[in-house]
Amino acid sequence: MNSIGLSRTTTLRLPPALGRHAGLAAVLLLICLYLSLRSEVFATTPNVVNVLRQVAVMAVLAAGLTVLMAAGGLDFSLGSQVAVVVAVVARLLESGAHVVVASICGVLLGAVFGLVNGLVVTVFNVAPFVTTLATATVLDGAALIAMQGQSVSAGGALTELGTGEVLGIPYLLLIAAVVIAGAAATLRWTRFGRDALAIGGNAVAARLGGIAVPRHTVALYVANGMLAGLAGIMLLSRLGAASPGTAGLHLELTVVAAVVIGGTALHGGNATVAGTVLGVLLLGVVANGINLLQIDSFYQSVSVGVVLLVAAVVNQLRHRGRH
Template sequence: MTSPSTLAKPKPAASPLARLRSIPHLGLLAVLIAIVIFASVRTDAFLNPNNLINVARQVSVVAVIAAGLTLLMVAGGMDFSMGGNVAVTTAVAAQMLSHGWSTAVTLAVSIALSIAVGLVNGAVVTFTRVAPFVATLATATLLDGVALLVIDGMSISIDDHLSTLGNGKTLGLPNLTFVAALVLAVTAFVMRYTTFGRDAFAIGGNEDVARLSGINVVRDKLLLYGLAGALSGLAGIMLLSRLAASSPGTGGLQLQLTAVAAVVIGGTSLAGGKGTIGGTILGVLLLGVVANVLNLLQISSYYQQISVGAVLLVAAVANLMQSRGKH
């Protein structure tokens, strides 16, 4: 007969504080709520439905880039050329639409081009062992130049092409937001429930061990960079539909840094092996709300760049310290 002393003791109920601490990304969520409250108090325009819709429309493009970047960074990769890929996509699509090409052909060519750029990045990183940061930063510089050549340094209007996507609404929300939500949902599903997603985490954790475990690392890395390219192309089409024109400075490094900052703020490890789409969403929203608040308070746009850089630096340091603390 089993004695009472050998019976498993029930675990004590978690305290409210412990349950609170177990909430994912609690600190980031608290900061976002605090900024929303501050903005609501300082300006009545922030909670205006039109302003909130505008914020949702603006962050949608960054969210799509950030989704692809999250999956890539989880696998230990990095692509600093996604913003440049966006710039080239908008330039090529704008020129094609302005010269009478059909929307379907334009979209197909633009997305195919962006996938090709991603695959080239993946091939360079995978087969030459050049550091992803160096390889993709070089590609980013090249793509920014190509985008300027394609539009000849001028602004190319697409009139009302893609206006349904860029300015249309469904159920009161921007169509761009639904596209971004779908991309984020699919990416989250892939990361959590598919073999490909689990392999990405394994590659990011230790590429050599992943290879020895039977994972086709070369194939998966090429697919990840190709996917990052595809989402860059989609983001480029979304941005073009919102702006209705491609101009010098559309996309590029500033857009890329915002996406990187959002992903890192959201807790994705720079070393790979850790990351969530939920954290990335909060990071995207935080940067989008901060930019909107600075605009509403009529603070110089230069401070927006400063804020993104500062937040990225703080998040990178915190990310590194957290990683060291686990070893």
């Protein structure tokens, strides 16, 4: 993505963005270097493909969330939306629905969740944090209800999607790449994306300038919901079954962490999909490393939190330096 910007220095923010992500990229490289020295498995093709397959779901969610956060929004319920979609699609498949029908249902379901979030945020003016925390809690429960507390097998219908590949590239990774490119292009090349940045930067000025702020915000939440639907199908295809505790709030926290680590501001007006990708990769590599080095998996949560805290402090210091 960085290469797009190099030709036109006047309007693209990417050359400074290169420097902006240099620190994060360096940290990622150092961790990769360390892991490839400590473990023979890390740098092998199967492991790399495996890591990328694992982070694909997170990347889809994080890419959408980056655009939403550009507009000053926030969605804590994406992971829980994924959980419900996984459960519902699995049940549909189990009851014999065609895979395409089930998948469309999954995406539409996500859209409905996004619509609810967006309407509550815009019509009642409830803070996005509170709204989506509430819906996340509701949806976490709804997912358990949908699978009645038991694992639901998706059968073999999605196996091809979950394990297949073209030219050695897994489908899941391809989908993630398309979504990431789409998010980056939206922010950069569409009025929709530029308006999102304007809303996040100064909502009053955006409204007075004729941007339909509520409609725009709802559209962003719906788009995020649809991506959650897509992510749910991707996750189900990888796992083969829906089981209690899949996805949910903890997935979402990781996604938010990835976006923030990437350097997107919580208050909106500024967003970077490139940073988000680096953030997702960093968390994916750290999780993989903990696995490979046979460190107790309890430390994974600790590591995510520490990385997030350090990244947030660094972003804040850099922000302060600019003023």
